[in-house]
Amino acid sequence: xxxxxxxxxxxxxAGDMGHGIAEICALAGMQVNLYDVQQEFVSxxxxxxxxxxxxxxxxxxxxxxxxxxxxxxxxxxxxLQEALxxxxxxxxxxxxxxxxxxxxxxxxxxxxxxxAILASNTSNMSITQxxxxxxxxxxxxxxxxxxxxxxxxxxxxxxxxxxxEATMQICYGLIQRLKNFRxxxxxxxxxxxxxxxxxxxLGAPIGLYMAELYERGLVDPEAxxxxxxxxxxxxxxxxxxxxxxxxxxLHGNEYFSRTLSPEFTPRTWMKKLVAAGxxxxxxxxxxxxxxxxxxxxxxLSKADPHFDVMDIICLxxxxxxxxxxxxxxxxxxxxxxxxxxxxxxxxxxxxxxxAMGWHNVAARCEDIANRLGIQxxxxxxxxxxxxxxxx
Numbered sequence: 001x002x003x004x005x006x007x008x009x010x011x012x013x014a015g016d017m018g019h020g021i022a023e024i025c026a027l028a029g030m031q032v033n034l035y036d037v038q039q040e041f042v043s044x045x046x047x048x049x050x051x052x053x054x055x056x057x058x059x060x061x062x063x064x065x066x067x068x069x070x071x072x073x074x075x076x077x078x079x080l081q082e083a084l085x086x087x088x089x090x091x092x093x094x095x096x097x098x099x100x101x102x103x104x105x106x107x108x109x110x111x112x113x114x115x116a117i118l119a120s121n122t123s124n125m126s127i128t129q130x131x132x133x134x135x136x137x138x139x140x141x142x143x144x145x146x147x148x149x150x151x152x153x154x155x156x157x158x159x160x161x162x163x164x165e166a167t168m169q170i171c172y173g174l175i176q177r178l179k180n181f182r183x184x185x186x187x188x189x190x191x192x193x194x195x196x197x198x199x200x201x202l203g204a205p206i207g208l209y210m211a212e213l214y215e216r217g218l219v220d221p222e223a224x225x226x227x228x229x230x231x232x233x234x235x236x237x238x239x240x241x242x243x244x245x246x247x248x249x250l251h252g253n254e255y256f257s258r259t260l261s262p263e264f265t266p267r268t269w270m271k272k273l274v275a276a277g278x279x280x281x282x283x284x285x286x287x288x289x290x291x292x293x294x295x296x297x298x299x300l301s302k303a304d305p306h307f308d309v310m311d312i313i314c315l316x317x318x319x320x321x322x323x324x325x326x327x328x329x330x331x332x333x334x335x336x337x338x339x340x341x342x343x344x345x346x347x348x349x350x351x352x353x354x355a356m357g358w359h360n361v362a363a364r365c366e367d368i369a370n371r372l373g374i375q376x377x378x379x380x381x382x383x384x385x386x387x388x389x390x391x
Contacts, residue, residue: 003173014045018093020149127160154342242280
């Protein structure tokens with residue numbers, strides 16, 4: 001099978017990610033089977049796709065005919081076997097609960113045609129484990145879109161330990177067929193199955209750093225976000241946590257604490273907010289208030305003059321060298337490409353930090369590690385030696 005031969009895609013889960021993936025695939029001309037466990041979930045997902053397309057029609061970026069054609073290519077299902085019966089590719093977009101994903105892959109292996117590729121949209125969980133739940137591990141792969149799908153360009157293509165090269169190439173080619181409302185999607189290959197892959201792995205030390213500073217009462221979230229946004233970032237780190245969901249962050253930190261280091265164990269403030277149902281945008285309140293889902297008001301005049309944005313850039317570079325050392329990717333430029341297209345910034349961390357000198361970046365990471373007592377921030381051998389090349 002070739003990328004251009006993929007005609008029908010089954011999306012498992014009609015939530016924030018699932019309905020966005022369904023929308024972008026239907027816009028590209030593919031038939032989309034959209035599945036969820038209850039009709040109300042599927043109907044809500046279809047309704048949100050309709051609303052998204054109507055908005056583009058009102059902006060004259062899409063014709064009414066194109067909208068109708070796109071909607072006609074989306075087929076709702078609540079019976080998993082029926083959704084998978086005639087499909088070339090499954091993309092699982094269920095909640096980030098590994099046991100749930102493993103059950104989905106077991107069922108998909110039974111019900112999907114033998115030629116079908118089975119993919120997960122997971123943001124950090126093991127593709128290898130999902131492959132092991134099937135009898136077609138060579139056809140199991142990660143296809144990680146970013147939220148919101150119709151605005152973010154990056155898609156990570158993740159190789160599990162047993163993923164065939166042909167599967168990687170087909171999925172890479174498929175993403176090259178897709179366009180969202182900002183432009184052509186940008187696929188980046190992740191050559192080794194590792195927690196967080198590339199983009200979220202580089203976000204892991206930032207999340208840990210910001211969570212620890214807030215835990216200790218050393219920062220005000222609004223002042224930090226105002227500072228970060230003053231440098232041109234579309235969102236600050238605390239707003240990003242709210243936007244993605246504090247529950248999602250909590251689950252991600254729990255996963256990192258098991259797979260990377262116990263130092264990622266969720267901080268008390270995050271556990272309290274999640275327990276209280278204050279999840280961020282999805283609940284209307286988290287670290288910030290999200291009135292009717294609208295973005296929080298960040299007063300840029302409150303920017304913290306003592307917060308140094310280069311601290312988080314240096315931590316990202318250090319994390320990136322861990323990916324280089326372990327073979328997740330072989331090029332710092334690919335890491336920068338992932339960060340730029342996944343986060344919307346103009347430059348990646350390596351490009352931003354290069355002028356500092358790698359020995360100064362290493363020294364900055366060591367200082368942060370010692371100051372907070374977090375060993376994960378200690379510089380790698382690659383960073384200390386300055387063995388980094390940006391092509």
